[in-house]
Amino acid sequence: MSSVKDLGERKIIKLILNCLDKMPNMPIPFGDDASAIDMGHDKLAVINTDMLVRKTDVPRTMSLWQAARKTVIMNISDLAAKGAQPLALLASIGLPPNLTKEDIVQISKGLNAGAREYNAYIVGGDTNEASDIIISCTAVGVCNRTNLIKRSGAKPGDFVGVTGSFGKTASGLKILMDSLSGFDSQGVLVDSVLMPIARVKEGIALAQSQVTTAAIDSSDGLAWSLHELSQVNNVGFYIDNLPIAPEVEMFADVHGFDPIELALYGGEEYELLVTIKPMCWQKAKSAVESVGGILTKIGLVSKEKHLLMHSNEKTVSIDPRGWEHFKTE
Amino acid sequence: MSSVKDLGERKIIKLILNCLDKMPNMPIPFGDDASAIDMGHDKLAVINTDMLVRKTDVPRTMSLWQAARKTVIMNISDLAAKGAQPLALLASIGLPPNLTKEDIVQISKGLNAGAREYNAYIVGGDTNEASDIIISCTAVGVCNRTNLIKRSGAKPGDFVGVTGSFGKTASGLKILMDSLSGFDSQGVLVDSVLMPIARVKEGIALAQSQVTTAAIDSSDGLAWSLHELSQVNNVGFYIDNLPIAPEVEMFADVHGFDPIELALYGGEEYELLVTIKPMCWQKAKSAVESVGGILTKIGLVSKEKHLLMHSNEKTVSIDPRGWEHFKTE
Numbered sequence: 290m291s292s293v294k295d296l297g298e299r300k301i302i303k304l305i306l307n308c309l310d311k312m313p314n315m316p317i318p319f320g321d322d323a324s325a326i327d328m329g330h331d332k333l334a335v336i337n338t339d340m341l342v343r344k345t346d347v348p349r350t351m352s353l354w355q356a357a358r359k360t361v362i363m364n365i366s367d368l369a370a371k372g373a374q375p376l377a378l379l380a381s382i383g384l385p386p387n388l389t390k391e392d393i394v395q396i397s398k399g400l401n402a403g404a405r406e407y408n409a410y411i412v413g414g415d416t417n418e419a420s421d422i423i424i425s426c427t428a429v430g431v432c433n434r435t436n437l438i439k440r441s442g443a444k445p446g447d448f449v450g451v452t453g454s455f456g457k458t459a460s461g462l463k464i465l466m467d468s469l470s471g472f473d474s475q476g477v478l479v480d481s482v483l484m485p486i487a488r489v490k491e492g493i494a495l496a497q498s499q500v501t502t503a504a505i506d507s508s509d510g511l512a513w514s515l516h517e518l519s520q521v522n523n524v525g526f527y528i529d530n531l532p533i534a535p536e537v538e539m540f541a542d543v544h545g546f547d548p549i550e551l552a553l554y555g556g557e558e559y560e561l562l563v564t565i566k567p568m569c570w571q572k573a574k575s576a577v578e579s580v581g582g583i584l585t586k587i588g589l590v591s592k593e594k595h596l597l598m599h600s601n602e603k604t605v606s607i608d609p610r611g612w613e614h615f616k617t618e
Numbered sequence: 619m620s621s622v623k624d625l626g627e628r629k630i631i632k633l634i635l636n637c638l639d640k641m642p643n644m645p646i647p648f649g650d651d652a653s654a655i656d657m658g659h660d661k662l663a664v665i666n667t668d669m670l671v672r673k674t675d676v677p678r679t680m681s682l683w684q685a686a687r688k689t690v691i692m693n694i695s696d697l698a699a700k701g702a703q704p705l706a707l708l709a710s711i712g713l714p715p716n717l718t719k720e721d722i723v724q725i726s727k728g729l730n731a732g733a734r735e736y737n738a739y740i741v742g743g744d745t746n747e748a749s750d751i752i753i754s755c756t757a758v759g760v761c762n763r764t765n766l767i768k769r770s771g772a773k774p775g776d777f778v779g780v781t782g783s784f785g786k787t788a789s790g791l792k793i794l795m796d797s798l799s800g801f802d803s804q805g806v807l808v809d810s811v812l813m814p815i816a817r818v819k820e821g822i823a824l825a826q827s828q829v830t831t832a833a834i835d836s837s838d839g840l841a842w843s844l845h846e847l848s849q850v851n852n853v854g855f856y857i858d859n860l861p862i863a864p865e866v867e868m869f870a871d872v873h874g875f876d877p878i879e880l881a882l883y884g885g886e887e888y889e890l891l892v893t894i895k896p897m898c899w900q901k902a903k904s905a906v907e908s909v910g911g912i913l914t915k916i917g918l919v920s921k922e923k924h925l926l927m928h929s930n931e932k933t934v935s936i937d938p939r940g941w942e943h944f945k946t947e
Contacts, residue, residue, distance in 0.1 A: 293722070293747075294715040301713070301722060301745050308726035312706060312739035324742035326706050326758055328657040338708040338744050338756055345747040377641060377655050379667040381710075381754045384630070386623040393622070393630060397637030410641035413653035415667050415754075416630050418622075418674040425710045425744075425754035427667055429655055 320521075321440045322367040322506055325432070333437060335373035335430045339363040343422040348465045348482065353392055354399035355483045357424055361403025363508065364428035366487035366559040370506040372438045372496020373430035375409040375489060380426050383419025396424065407489050436496040443503035443522040443564035445592040450573065450584045452488045452561045455511050456537030456548060457481035459555025469544060474536040481558070488561045491582040495561070498576035500569035507560045512553040513611025514562045515596050525595040528588035528607065549600060556611055564590050649850075650769050651696040651835055654761070662766060664702035664759045668692040672751040677794045677811065682721055683728035684812045686753055690732025692837065693757035695816040695888040699835040701767045701825020702759030704738040704818060709755050712748025725753065736818050765825040772832035772851040772893035774921040779902065779913045781817045781890045784840050785866030785877060786810035788884025798873060803865040810887070817890045820911040824890070827905040829898035836889045841882040842940025843891045844925050854924040857917035857936065878929060885940055893919050 293301065306319055316325035316333050323337035341347065341360040351359070357380075365375045380400050384393070404411050409428070417423075461482035464475050488506075495501040503522060507514045515526045533552045541548035563584075565573045570586065577584040591597075596607035622630065635648055645654040645662050652666035670676065670689040680688070686709075694704045709729050713722065733740050738757070746752075790807035792798060817835075824830040832851060836843045844855045862881045870877035892913075894902045899915065906913040920926075925936035 291719045292715065293713045293717045296719065296722075298745055304719065304722050305711075305726040305743070305745070308723055309730045309740045310734055312741055315741065319742070324706065324708065326663070326741070326760075328661050328663060328760065330659045330661075332657050332659075332661075334655070334657060334663045334758065336706070336708060336756070336758060337742065338710045338754070340710040340712060340744050340746045340752070340754060342712055342746050342748045342752075344749065377653065377665070379653065379665060379756055381667045381669040381756075382634075383669060383671055383752060384622045386621065388622045390620045390625065390633065393625075393633050394637055397634040401638045405639055411638050412641055412644060412655070413648070413666065414634070415669050416627055416634070417669045417671050419671045419752065420673065420749055423669070423671075423712060423748065423752055423754075425667070425669060425752075427665070427708055427710075427756040429663065429665060429758070431655075431657065 316434065316437065317371065317439055322370040325437065331434045333432050333434050335368050335371050335432050336427060337364050337367040338425065338427040340423065340425040350465055351483055353395040357396040357399030358403035359485055360424040360426045361400055362485045362487045362559060364426045365407050365489060366506045366508060368428050368430040369487050369489040369492035370504045370561055371432060372436055372492045373432035374493055375407050375428050375430045377410055377412040378404050378426050378428045380411055380414040380424060382414065383417045383423030385420055385422065386418065407487065432496065436499065438496050438501045438504040440503055440505050440518060440521045443518055443524055443590050445524055445590050446567055447502050447564040447590040448567050448570045448586050449526060449528065449588045449590060450563050450565055451532060451587055452491045452577065452582055452584060454532040454534035455558060456552035456555060457534045458558045459551040460537050460540045474539055477536045478540060485557065485559050487559050488582065490580040491577050492561055494576040494580045495563055495573060498573050500566045500573050502564045502566060504561055504563040507558050507562050508556065510554050510556045510611030511562065512607045513609065515607060516609035519594060519596060523594060525591040525593045526588055527591045527597050529599040530587045531598060531600060532585050532587060553607060554611055645763060645766065646700065646768055651699040654766065660763045662761050662763050664697050664700050664761050665756060666693050666696040667754065667756040669752060669754040679794050680812055682724040686725040686728030687732035688814055689753040689755045690729055691814045691816045691888060693755045694736050694818060695835045695837060697757050697759040698816050698818040698821035699833045699890055700761060701765055701821045702761035703822055704736050704757050704759040706739055706741040707733050707755050707757045709740055709743040709753060711743065712746045712752030714749055714751065715747065736816065761825065765828065767825050767830045767833040769832055769834050769847060769850045772847055772853055772919050774853055774919050775896055776831050776893040776919040777896050777899045777915050778855060778857065778917045778919060779892050779894055780861060780916055781820045781906065781911055781913060783861040783863035784887060784889065785881035785884060786863045787887045788880040789866050789869045803868055806865045807869060814886065814888050816888050817911065819909040820906045821890055823905040823909045824892060824902060827902050829895045829902050831893045831895060833890055833892040836887050836891050837885065839883050839885045839940030840891065841936045842938065844936060845938035847891065848923060848925060852923060854920040854922045855917055856920045856926050858928040859916045860927060860929060861914050861916060882936060883940055
């Protein structure tokens with residue numbers, strides 16, 4: 290019989306969803322970045338949970354403070370993709386018996402720091418015995434129902450935008466995992482792994498502008514996020530302006546990697562990928578810029594359900610692949 | 619330096635809380651059964667998280683379906699203690715690589731069954747690689763701010779009530795752990811461990827009756843719950859009618875255990891322990907009975923901060939001890 294390692298994360302999620310009764314009139318359907326619960330008076334509680342397991346999710350050079358903070362960011366990023374303001378988080382923590390008092394303090398301070406960066410608070414949690422450090426967070430945010438951005442809603446002709454550049458975390462992970470060094474800008478790349486940033490103010494600005502037709506965070510990689518939006522919306526994407534971070538171009542050049550590969554197929558990169566009504570691009574861009582963010586047009590939504598990229602005078606296919614748990618060994 | 623196993627769960631929780639900024643105007647303070655977020659218009663989102671780790675929390679005879687269902691019940695019980703209606707749950711699951719497809723189906727169906735029993739739904743979650751099965755749930759419920767019951771609020775003279783009898787899970791765990799058998803009613807005791815019940819309708823009825831001054835669930839044992847209420851409210855308790863389940867009396871008699879010990883110091887028993895304005899006892903009792911539950915008066919809140927019990931013509935102290943993670947080996 291198939292086991293977890295044969296199935297891979299995406300088949301496992303399908304298997305689980307098939308066993309669950311669906312809540313009627315869910316404001317956000319299953320399989321989106323976050324879930325929502327109608328609280329009446331046009332208010333939605335937007336909620337999301339994400340677990341970090343030290344053994345599989347934490348590079349050796351990442352401190353416990355950073356790992357705990359990152360768990361908060363992972364959760365908050367999913368709220369950002371819905372345009373929800375994070376308010377509070379719960380943290381359920383599994384602790385091995387030999388962990389020190391100082392380790393616990395570092396985890397707690399990391400959780401607090403992550404929450405406070407986004408004006409949220411840790412309001413509760415649970416502690417448990419476990420054989421490895423497990424940090425499971427749930428973020429709760431709030432959003433007006435009329436402003437909520439879902440994964441569905443993209444239409445052919447919509448502009449495609451992103452809130453930052455790509456490839457930094459894939460490069461940073463390579464530096465950490467393969468101990469690559471001797472490269473000037475490697476701090477930026479490593480920091481993108483150790484100290485990720487969630488695009489909360491950008492997500493809220495986009496939601497309030499009411500011109501965003503669909504959004505997803507790029508935590509499984511840009512290519513996979515495009516694929517997900519393509520599947521949900523039954524559309525395709527034509528990307529003609531892949532924003533590769535300059536440090537990634539340099540890193541790829543020095544170490545002989547393909548920068549496009551690094552930018553498309555990495556993961557744990559918490560940018561927002563959004564589709565915008567074409568007539569309203571400037572409004573969306575201004576909204577994001579007004580809160581200190583950037584919104585870069587990278588292409589168009591197409592009627593044909595393909596993922597294409599134009600680069601170096603060639604049009605190539607983007608593979609529907611990205612970060613997946615259980616299948617990464 | 620002290621480690622997790624020297625500190626014990628309660629000191630660990632204090633350590634964590636000291637590292638966290640407190641959310642201003644929290645509707646429910648830190649350290650209560652659940653947390654709450656103000657959603658405006660007198661509505662609170664009541665949230666709680668609880669993690670189950672197979673190795674430490676699941677008896678060998680408990681199926682994965684039962685373990686998953688129990689995780690939901692643990693979470694929902696904390697909402698019940700606040701008088702909140704559970705609406706939705708998120709489940710973050712850690713899965714070992716060798717787990718089978720059927721195991722995942724059983725976990726998923728158990729989660730769904732637990733939620734549906736209380737009219738709630740699983741609306742989202744996360745899957746992860748882990749070396750043991752980890753099920754971390756977050757329950758989200760809703761409650762009018764005016765109806766919310768907290769741990770604080772008990773006054774000397776208040777009546778003390780419980781929603782059921784005690785000692786079943788402590789006895790059931792002994793049967794499962796020590797393979798005790800040959801006892802007629804052992805099914806009831808074992809079932810209390812494998813198929814726990816949360817007192818949701820009782821909690822909501824008590825909240826709506828607006829005569830409950832404080833409440834807690836008895837998941838760490840009745841004695842510990844009394845101790846917690848005593849600490850938070852700066853009051854004591856005089857218990858004169860400890861409702862020991864008849865099956866527990868029989869079990870204790872056959873195997874030579876002290877039934878009072880089983881009833882006071884067990885854990886994972888999801889009854890509600892409440893304090894009620896003395897003039898309104900009948901109103902509270904009728905409210906619980908109107909939804910098919912029971913409310914038994916077990917004693918009084920006292921001004922003196924002691925935990926006393928009158929039984930067999932003797933008055934004895936109740937020790938402030940109960941179930942605690944990390945210290946149970």
